[in-house]
Amino acid sequence: MSEAVAVPVPTAPRPREGDLRVVVLGKGAIGAPVREALASGHVQGAQLTAIVDRRGATRPDGEPIEGDTWLGEADLVVEAAGQPAVASLGTSVIAAGVDLLVLSIGALGDEDLHDRLSAGPGRLYLSTGAIGGLDVLRAVADAGTLQYARIETTKKPRTLIQDWMSQGQRAELLDAVSRVEVLRGSPQHIAGAFPASANVAMAVAAAAGSRSLVEAAVFADPTCTVTTHEITVESTTGTYRFQIANRPSPENPATSGLVPLSVLRAIRDLAGRKETVL
Ligand SMILES: NC(=O)C1=CN([C@@H]2O[C@H](COP(=O)(O)OP(=O)(O)OC[C@H]3O[C@@H](n4cnc5c(N)ncnc54)[C@H](O)[C@@H]3O)[C@@H](O)[C@H]2O)C=CC1
Numbered sequence: 001m002s003e004a005v006a007v008p009v010p011t012a013p014r015p016r017e018g019d020l021r022v023v024v025l026g027k028g029a030i031g032a033p034v035r036e037a038l039a040s041g042h043v044q045g046a047q048l049t050a051i052v053d054r055r056g057a058t059r060p061d062g063e064p065i066e067g068d069t070w071l072g073e074a075d076l077v078v079e080a081a082g083q084p085a086v087a088s089l090g091t092s093v094i095a096a097g098v099d100l101l102v103l104s105i106g107a108l109g110d111e112d113l114h115d116r117l118s119a120g121p122g123r124l125y126l127s128t129g130a131i132g133g134l135d136v137l138r139a140v141a142d143a144g145t146l147q148y149a150r151i152e153t154t155k156k157p158r159t160l161i162q163d164w165m166s167q168g169q170r171a172e173l174l175d176a177v178s179r180v181e182v183l184r185g186s187p188q189h190i191a192g193a194f195p196a197s198a199n200v201a202m203a204v205a206a207a208a209g210s211r212s213l214v215e216a217a218v219f220a221d222p223t224c225t226v227t228t229h230e231i232t233v234e235s236t237t238g239t240y241r242f243q244i245a246n247r248p249s250p251e252n253p254a255t256s257g258l259v260p261l262s263v264l265r266a267i268r269d270l271a272g273r274k275e276t277v278l
Pocket residue numbers: 025026027028029030031052053054055080081082083084085088103104105127128129130131195196197199200203251252254255256259
């Protein structure tokens with residue numbers, strides 16, 4: 001008969017004075033790994049104080065939290081809960097003087113909401129999420145040399161099905177045998193039409209400091225094994241192309257597996273009060 005082996009139960013690291021107190025909104029493909037990394041002490045200088053989803057708020061050990069008292073114990077709220085959550089919770093976070101890191105950047109297509117979230121006293125941060133190359137775009141935009149920027153996103157057809165599509169449009173998408181363009185337009189239109197799949201369009205617009213200089217498009221490709229985002233920046237200083245080929249998250253094929261890593265990098269920067277200079 002084998003003897004039972006005592007498995008050591010890892011204990012959560014003790015909160016330290018001065019740690020950045022982080023609340024995560026959403027327990028899905030992004031929120032769950034971010035919560036785990038924070039709760040296991042993998043982000044030096046940051047501690048998880050609460051997790052909030054549709055059912056309410058809990059402490060890291062699962063103890064329920066009354067109402068929105070979690071807001072009083074936060075320095076930073078990380079939104080990984082979808083565009084409607086930015087609209088319903090974002091303003092109260094910012095108004096309470098708490099910083100907000102937004103993933104569902106398409107919500108900022110609503111200019112009133114954008115203005116309210118930019119009014120402070122909390123600071124609004126936008127996650128780089130599934131893409132990169134935004135440093136170059138910001139540099140040429142700041143210098144006034146940006147001529148235009150474009151982002152073309154390609155995903156598996158089933159991740160792009162939306163309520164607004166007719167039966168015919170859905171069938172066309174699901175029956176496609178090769179890459180087809182689904183929609184092209186302004187970044188706010190594309191991020192609004194694909195709220196869980198094309199927030200990156202508004203991330204490009206934010207980096208460009210312009211909506212009118214940015215064009216976005218979404219393609220469906222039944223043969224693709226990765227999600228791609230192709231970003232082209234045209235400036236008087238040159239032409240810049242960034243091709244991102246992301247493995248989708250196993251938990252949610254609409255979301256790229258890179259996204260929680262981008263969030264953790266941003267939390268590390270904010271906890272370390274690092275400038276975002278490479
Ligand atoms: N900027 C970027 O590059 C990207 C942005 N996103 C955004 O992040 C969001 C989350 O992505 P995933 O984690 O993959 O989604 P998911 O569907 O796996 O998880 C969403 C989570 O949010 C929770 N939730 C929904 N409504 C809520 C509310 N009102 N309050 C609190 N919690 C709420 C759900 O219970 C669930 O736990 C997407 O909807 C999208 O808007 C996603 C991928 C990339």
